[in-house]
Amino acid sequence: MAIHQTQQQLDDGRPVPDPEGRGPVAGPHDGAGTGVRQHPEPDARQRPTALEQAGGARGLIYSALPVLAFVIGNNIGGLKTAIIAALALSVVIAAERLFRKESIMPAVGGVFGVAIAAGISWWTGSAKDYFLIGIWSNLAAALVFGISVLARRPLAGILWNSMTGKGTAWQHDRRSRRDFSIATLVLTVIFAARFAVQQYLYVADEVGTLGTAKIIMGYPLLGVGLLAVAWAARASHRRLNAEKR
Numbered sequence: 001m002a003i004h005q006t007q008q009q010l011d012d013g014r015p016v017p018d019p020e021g022r023g024p025v026a027g028p029h030d031g032a033g034t035g036v037r038q039h040p041e042p043d044a045r046q047r048p049t050a051l052e053q054a055g056g057a058r059g060l061i062y063s064a065l066p067v068l069a070f071v072i073g074n075n076i077g078g079l080k081t082a083i084i085a086a087l088a089l090s091v092v093i094a095a096e097r098l099f100r101k102e103s104i105m106p107a108v109g110g111v112f113g114v115a116i117a118a119g120i121s122w123w124t125g126s127a128k129d130y131f132l133i134g135i136w137s138n139l140a141a142a143l144v145f146g147i148s149v150l151a152r153r154p155l156a157g158i159l160w161n162s163m164t165g166k167g168t169a170w171q172h173d174r175r176s177r178r179d180f181s182i183a184t185l186v187l188t189v190i191f192a193a194r195f196a197v198q199q200y201l202y203v204a205d206e207v208g209t210l211g212t213a214k215i216i217m218g219y220p221l222l223g224v225g226l227l228a229v230a231w232a233a234r235a236s237h238r239r240l241n242a243e244k245r
Contacts, residue, residue: 062093062097062110063110063219064215064219065089065093066086066089066090066114067086067214067215069085069086069088069089070083070085070118070127070130070211071208071211071212072085073086074208075208078127079125082121082127082130083118083122086114086117086118087111087118090110090111090114090115093110094108094110094111116133117130117131117132117134118130120132127207128202128207128210131198131202131210131211131214132202134214135195135199138191138192138194138195139191139192139195141191142188142191142192145184145185145188145191146188146192148184149181149184149185152181153171154180154181154184155187156180156183156184156187156228156232157171157176157180157181157183157184157232157236160180160229160232160233166237169240173236173240173243175235175236175239176232176235176236176239176240179232179235179236180229180233180236182228182232183225183228183231183232186224186225186228187225187228190217190221190222190224190225193217194217194221197213197217198210198213198214198217201213
């Protein structure tokens with residue numbers, strides 16, 4: 001009889017009294033239906049944003065410091081001093097990032113980029129050639145982004161939706177293509193403006209002003225372009241979700 005009663009309690013999910021009087025023993029259904037897992041899984045880590053991948057706000061500031069060191073070093077002691085100052089500062093920044101256990105890619109990329117720019121400048125013997133790669137990279141970017149709009153495949157939309165895993169549904173929506181085309185044109189103008197201004201200063205051999213222009217027209221202008229991309233992405237997301245309902 002006791003065995004039958006105990007089995008009935010287990011089937012009903014009720015606690016079973018401990019035969020030694022130590023209190024009820026949990027039944028097999030305890031915790032079920034309460035909405036709480038016995039062993040909750042850790043929350044998935046969110047994907048880092050572009051700003052976080054660049055090292056955050058500190059990373060943006062750090063990216064401008066080697067350029068500033070190069071310009072100041074060139075004004076004080078010439079090309080050799082400028083190269084040493086830029087390289088030394090980039091290594092210090094990389095070491096500081098590694099010490100803080102930040103992403104290693106911005107640290108390595110920063111040293112690598114400064115080393116290439118400094119190497120070109122050392123090889124040509126001209127301080128202004130430190131900025132040569134950046135100048136022509138802007139022209140290449142302006143051409144690629146502009147051509148993508150003409151081809152009706154706005155690059156801003158392709159890059160954004162590829163990185164966020166949104167797929168290609170936006171390409172079949174006329175207004176989404178239009179919005180991403182506008183954002184792509186904003187980026188095209190930014191890259192073209194960088195090239196035009198910095199190339200003019202390069203030809204004029206204005207190293208100090210060229211360094212200032214590179215800093216001012218760097219992340220601040222890129223931030224404007226990213227705002228345009230975010231606007232297009234938000235409008236497209238809302239519209240596509242509304243169509244699914």
